[in-house]
Amino acid sequence: MSAIVINNLTKRIGRNKVFSNLNLEVMEGEIFALLGLEKSGKTTLAKILFNYHKPTRGKAYIYDMDCSKESKTIKESVSYVPQNLLYQDNLKAGTIFRNTLSFHNLKNTEEISNLASYFNFNPRVKFVDMTDNEKRIMSIINALIIRPRLVVFDEVTKELDLEQIEKLFTYLKNERKNEGLSALFLTDSLVEAQRYCDRAAYLYEGEIKEVEYLKDKVSNDKIIKIYGPFQNLSAFIDIGARLIKNDPFEKIFYYDKDMVILSRVIANAELRNYSIEDSSLSDKITAYFNNNIDYQESYGTDYIAYPESAEKFEQEEEKTENVNSHEDLEENVKDNTIVFHGENIDNPQVVYSDETENPSSVTKHVDSDFTVEDDMDEDLTEGSYIDNVQKDKGEN
Numbered sequence: 001m002s003a004i005v006i007n008n009l010t011k012r013i014g015r016n017k018v019f020s021n022l023n024l025e026v027m028e029g030e031i032f033a034l035l036g037l038e039k040s041g042k043t044t045l046a047k048i049l050f051n052y053h054k055p056t057r058g059k060a061y062i063y064d065m066d067c068s069k070e071s072k073t074i075k076e077s078v079s080y081v082p083q084n085l086l087y088q089d090n091l092k093a094g095t096i097f098r099n100t101l102s103f104h105n106l107k108n109t110e111e112i113s114n115l116a117s118y119f120n121f122n123p124r125v126k127f128v129d130m131t132d133n134e135k136r137i138m139s140i141i142n143a144l145i146i147r148p149r150l151v152v153f154d155e156v157t158k159e160l161d162l163e164q165i166e167k168l169f170t171y172l173k174n175e176r177k178n179e180g181l182s183a184l185f186l187t188d189s190l191v192e193a194q195r196y197c198d199r200a201a202y203l204y205e206g207e208i209k210e211v212e213y214l215k216d217k218v219s220n221d222k223i224i225k226i227y228g229p230f231q232n233l234s235a236f237i238d239i240g241a242r243l244i245k246n247d248p249f250e251k252i253f254y255y256d257k258d259m260v261i262l263s264r265v266i267a268n269a270e271l272r273n274y275s276i277e278d279s280s281l282s283d284k285i286t287a288y289f290n291n292n293i294d295y296q297e298s299y300g301t302d303y304i305a306y307p308e309s310a311e312k313f314e315q316e317e318e319k320t321e322n323v324n325s326h327e328d329l330e331e332n333v334k335d336n337t338i339v340f341h342g343e344n345i346d347n348p349q350v351v352y353s354d355e356t357e358n359p360s361s362v363t364k365h366v367d368s369d370f371t372v373e374d375d376m377d378e379d380l381t382e383g384s385y386i387d388n389v390q391k392d393k394g395e396n
Helices: 042-049 071-075 093-103 110-118 132-144 162-179 190-196 259-269 281-288 310-322 326-332
Strands: 002-013 016-027 031-036 057-062 078-081 150-154 182-187 199-204 207-213 222-227 242-247 250-255 274-278 338-341 349-352
Touching: 002 042, 002 182, 016 031, 016 042, 016 182, 016 199, 016 207, 031 042, 031 162, 031 190, 042 057, 042 150, 042 182, 078 132, 093 110, 093 132, 110 132, 132 150, 132 162, 162 182, 182 190, 190 281, 199 281, 222 259, 242 281, 250 281
Parallel strands: 031 182, 031 199, 078 150, 150 182
Antiparallel strands: 002 016, 002 057, 199 207, 222 250, 222 274, 242 250, 338 349
């Protein structure tokens, strides 16, 4: 059975379209994350589920009940933890809890004591005297004391510490196992979604871009930051990494695949200045849905052991420019091969080899019929490309 079904849901507020034709299903007993950046429409969707907002078009159902027409029945067994909390300042937490039980025609206060003890919370504190952390814990307890079938959490972990987050998800998973509890987390925390949830949907620019199964993920998605000049981008792109920043002295890759393979690539690249971090939702969205970076790298680049500063890199470049021995030419220049060198491709020095591979017979030659722009990227710099262009000997 489905806990939540959303069919072609569209919502406009004034002239602003919050989302359009959303389709989503959360299964019973599932801990599901709807991931979206700030102002992506997550809270608006939650308010539609609880009939605080009306959809412009489409339908939403909770346990086969229409969210607009059967809201009162839905709220008897479904809890909502909003992002913003509004309670009377002089009310104690214990009073708020008892009012919630009374609204649901429940009298047993044992669950209040159990949850207060579990989360180490004092129910005698007035709302006005609570810290943000205590207010959040209070709101979570208030949602759970009725033993709901489904809980919708809207950005509830921001005020919690890591231990409290762990305890929350441990409780939810126990309740799922014992009572079949379902949970929908509206969040921008990719790390928490991937660590604790069964599936996640990505809400971006008013659309569900992707639904991802998370149960089998071995590790969270990562970003690899490489500091200093580095041009062998293909080593990472070839294993499925996505370039999300391409500055001269900082490259950032997004990676969501096998960490063992990534470790091997890093080791082979002999990287010295780099870091690996958990990816944010913004990183993932950039990598998959909003990436304007041109993936075409500078071909043939072999500079993989990058220095710790731009100055050192320039010194290495200088040394490379000065080493142009006959042995280098003998190794690199083959029959009918044109090799480009020089400060930039707009003013190349072209070396042409005829049939012999003897370095002494190598002469400089520029083919008047050959234009650099025909076969090469305008932005290529020295050492970035060796183009094996087969030329007809009659042209030379």
